[in-house]
Amino acid sequence: MCLPLCLKKMRGLSRRGFLASSVLAGGGVLLAQPPKSSAGDSRRPGEGVRFSRVVDLTHRLTVDFPTGSGQPQLKLERVSARPPDRWNIFRWVVHEHTGTHLDAPLHCSVKDSADLIPAERLVGLVAIVDIRAKAAANADVELTVDDLKQWESQHGQIAAGGIVAMCSGWDAHVRTAKFRNAGSDGALHTPGFHREAVDFLLAEREVAGIVVDTLSLDRGLSHDFPVHERWLGANRWGLECVANLGELPPAGATMVVGAPKIAGASGGPSRVFALV
Amino acid sequence: MCLPLCLKKMRGLSRRGFLASSVLAGGGVLLAQPPKSSAGDSRRPGEGVRFSRVVDLTHRLTVDFPTGSGQPQLKLERVSARPPDRWNIFRWVVHEHTGTHLDAPLHCSVKDSADLIPAERLVGLVAIVDIRAKAAANADVELTVDDLKQWESQHGQIAAGGIVAMCSGWDAHVRTAKFRNAGSDGALHTPGFHREAVDFLLAEREVAGIVVDTLSLDRGLSHDFPVHERWLGANRWGLECVANLGELPPAGATMVVGAPKIAGASGGPSRVFALV
Numbered sequence: 001m002c003l004p005l006c007l008k009k010m011r012g013l014s015r016r017g018f019l020a021s022s023v024l025a026g027g028g029v030l031l032a033q034p035p036k037s038s039a040g041d042s043r044r045p046g047e048g049v050r051f052s053r054v055v056d057l058t059h060r061l062t063v064d065f066p067t068g069s070g071q072p073q074l075k076l077e078r079v080s081a082r083p084p085d086r087w088n089i090f091r092w093v094v095h096e097h098t099g100t101h102l103d104a105p106l107h108c109s110v111k112d113s114a115d116l117i118p119a120e121r122l123v124g125l126v127a128i129v130d131i132r133a134k135a136a137a138n139a140d141v142e143l144t145v146d147d148l149k150q151w152e153s154q155h156g157q158i159a160a161g162g163i164v165a166m167c168s169g170w171d172a173h174v175r176t177a178k179f180r181n182a183g184s185d186g187a188l189h190t191p192g193f194h195r196e197a198v199d200f201l202l203a204e205r206e207v208a209g210i211v212v213d214t215l216s217l218d219r220g221l222s223h224d225f226p227v228h229e230r231w232l233g234a235n236r237w238g239l240e241c242v243a244n245l246g247e248l249p250p251a252g253a254t255m256v257v258g259a260p261k262i263a264g265a266s267g268g269p270s271r272v273f274a275l276v
Numbered sequence: 277m278c279l280p281l282c283l284k285k286m287r288g289l290s291r292r293g294f295l296a297s298s299v300l301a302g303g304g305v306l307l308a309q310p311p312k313s314s315a316g317d318s319r320r321p322g323e324g325v326r327f328s329r330v331v332d333l334t335h336r337l338t339v340d341f342p343t344g345s346g347q348p349q350l351k352l353e354r355v356s357a358r359p360p361d362r363w364n365i366f367r368w369v370v371h372e373h374t375g376t377h378l379d380a381p382l383h384c385s386v387k388d389s390a391d392l393i394p395a396e397r398l399v400g401l402v403a404i405v406d407i408r409a410k411a412a413a414n415a416d417v418e419l420t421v422d423d424l425k426q427w428e429s430q431h432g433q434i435a436a437g438g439i440v441a442m443c444s445g446w447d448a449h450v451r452t453a454k455f456r457n458a459g460s461d462g463a464l465h466t467p468g469f470h471r472e473a474v475d476f477l478l479a480e481r482e483v484a485g486i487v488v489d490t491l492s493l494d495r496g497l498s499h500d501f502p503v504h505e506r507w508l509g510a511n512r513w514g515l516e517c518v519a520n521l522g523e524l525p526p527a528g529a530t531m532v533v534g535a536p537k538i539a540g541a542s543g544g545p546s547r548v549f550a551l552v
Contacts, residue, residue: 046431048401048530049325049551056395062539076540079371086501088382088542095355095367100537106364119332119549125324225362254324258534258547261376263338264352266364271534271547273395275325 051275055253058272059174059243061099066179068188068215073098096268102259103217103238107266108228111235114265121208121237122257125162126274127151128250135168135191139181140221142194143168148201155251158205163255165211166193167245174243181220188220195226202234209257211239239272248274327551331529334548335450335519337375342455344464344491349374372544378535379493379514383542384504387511390541397484397513398533402439402550403427404526411444411467415457416497418470419444424477431527434481439531441487442469443521450519457496464496471502478510485533487515515548524550 059065067073073095080089097103105111129151134141143166148158158164168191173179181189191214201207210217210231217238218227231238239257258271335341343349349371356365373379381387405427410417419442424434434440444467449455457465467490477483486493486507493514494503507514515533534547 046527048528049327051325054395054399056537058537060391060537060539074538076538082384087384089372090540090542091369091371092538092541092544093367093369096365108358108363115336119330122547123330123549123551252323256532256534256549258532258549260545261332261334261336261547262350262352262368262545263336264366265368266366268368269536269538271398271537273399273532273534275399 049275051254053276055244055247055274055276056272057242057244057255057274058100058270059171059241061269065099066174066215067095067098068180070180070182094269096266097240099269100239100241100243100272102257102267102270103228103232103240104259104265104267105232105235105237106264108225108232109235111232113263114259114267115261115263117237117259121161122259124208124255125159125251126211126248126253126255127155127158127162127164128167128245128248128253129164130167130246130250131191132167132169132246135170139189139191140219141168141191142219143191143197144194145197145200148197151250158201158207160206161208163209163211163257164201164207165242165245165255166191166213168213169246171213171241171243171245174241180215188215190214190216190220192216192219192222193227193231195230198227198230202230202236207236209237209239211242211245211255213242213245215240239270242272248276252276325551327530329552331520331523331550331552332548333518333520333531333550334376334546335447335517337545341375342450342491343371343374344456346456346458370545372542373516375545376515376517376519376548378533378543378546379504379508379516380535380541380543381508381511381513382540384501384508385511387508389539390535390543391537391539393513393535397437398535400438400484400531401435401527402441402487402524402529402531403431403434404441404443404521404524404529406443406522406526407467408443408445408522411446415465415467416495417444417467418495419467419473420470421473421476424473427526434477434483436482437484439485439487439533440477440483441518441521441531442467442489444489445522447489447517447519447521450517456491464491466490466492466496468495468498469493469503469507471506474503474507478506478512483512485513485515487518487521487531489518489521491516515546518548524552528552 063074075093076090080087082088104114106113129147183189218225253274253276256273260268339350351369352366356363358364380390382389459465494501529550529552532549536544
């Protein structure tokens with residue numbers, strides 16, 4: 001069987017910004033934009049969304065995956081084995097903040113746990129802010145307001161309901177000591193968001209989540225974690241240890257965050273894709 | 277700030293079928309269709325995929341979520357609490373086959389573990405096969421070849437690289453004893469796929485995964501699990517305990533399966549969305 005891959009045409013309207021606006025509990029400015037009519041949507045019944053490729057933004061999670069503490073955070077305990085049993089089954093013992101994972105607002109505030117983040121807030125256009133050159137020269141570098149404005153000067157204003165990702169290139173180091181980059185001072189030396197960049201996003205843009213390819217939203221050197229405090233405290237989510245951001249276009253990819261829906265969780269390992 | 281929701285137009289070409297064809301390790305017929313040129317793709321840089329809504333197909337996973345065995349399969353152990361600590365963190369102790377979850381081929385074969393399923397195989401058009409009327413009348417009912425052919429007579433052939441979902445309406449029972457529906461005979465009485473339906477899909481269609489809204493791909497009454505044996509044994513994946521299939525159109529929704537990427541896992545809790 002060889003089905004022709006059908007060429008599809010679609011014009012539609014995203015209601016994400018509108019849907020998301022009804023659930024914002026933290027800072028930022030709410031949208032009041034209603035969904036437009038679908039009069040311009042020419043999709044026929046049976047047509048799906050159109051994309052050219054799926055990019056897997058998830059690291060393969062192994063028991064020795066690097067962690068902030070340096071201690072292993074995943075064990076697999078065998079429940080049954082085939083043969084002699086019918087089923088292969090494991091039980092996971094896993095720290096929520098391990099591998100490519102979500103930081104729910106609850107991780108650093110009294111706001112929402114992972115299961116309370118609405119699905120509409122986990123799917124959005126992602127702005128890839130490329131700081132690879134700066135990060136290669138200085139592991140303690142931060143993504144600044146200027147970096148965000150530089151991105152916007154090229155690609156337009158960051159989309160309402162969208163996602164902002166720091167592409168530092170750090171995912172390439174995931175199997176080496178440089179991923180944690182612990183210094184003789186005991187601190188980790190890895191890039192992160194600057195607190196002023198987060199303040200700008202909270203005050204001036206309506207963004208659902210921020211994403212890093214390092215172990216922390218804050219740079220590793222941080223002791224007071226202002227990015228975690230401000231961003232999660234405003235009932236926003238973060239993603240850490242994301243992979244392959246460098247394979248995405250700077251604008252136009254749609255990120256789908258397969259965050260855990262475990263009641264009361266402060267975050268957890270997540271499967272993250274981009275549709276390009 | 278109130279950004280207008282921009283109206284976008286896109287014409288593109290899905291390479292999913294082609295990409296997926298290169299990784300099939302089990303039965304079925306391989307595609308040899310190369311990706312077409314993108315000459316017909318009028319998307320401008322910065323435009324994302326178009327959809328009108330996100331449907332969350334995932335049950336909220338609680339420690340008392342119903343299980344096949346009837347025993348609890350999730351515990352959350354607190355690692356730290358804010359206050360007095362900065363962070364709220366839990367450690368999960370979780371059986372892989374709990375809540376809305378993936379069955380990787382390894383669960384019932386020597387084939388791929390969850391982390392080895394390519395991302396392209398986890399995103400696809402989903403055929404919603406509605407057997408709610410039959411299931412309401414008979415809890416032991418199975419989704420048959422005739423049900424598949426009835427769907428195809430209305431919506432066309434099941435898409436290559438696509439997904440087939442049994443919509444039995446069983447998700448509505450998730451908080452009652454009827455979800456497991458254990459009989460005086462000790463067996464569970466819940467709908468599932470018929471083995472001949474799975475044989476048809478393996479021999480005649482090129483489908484990535486099958487989905488149920490019950491606890492098992494096989495009906496609960498099964499003792500020899502022919503659907504698990506055939507489908508997973510052909511290196512295909514399954515999803516169990518999916519929610520809200522009844523909110524989807526019978527054809528045209530794109531399912532995104534946020535399956536765990538844990539090395540060696542036989543499956544695991546997953547976040548599942550549909551883009552409509």
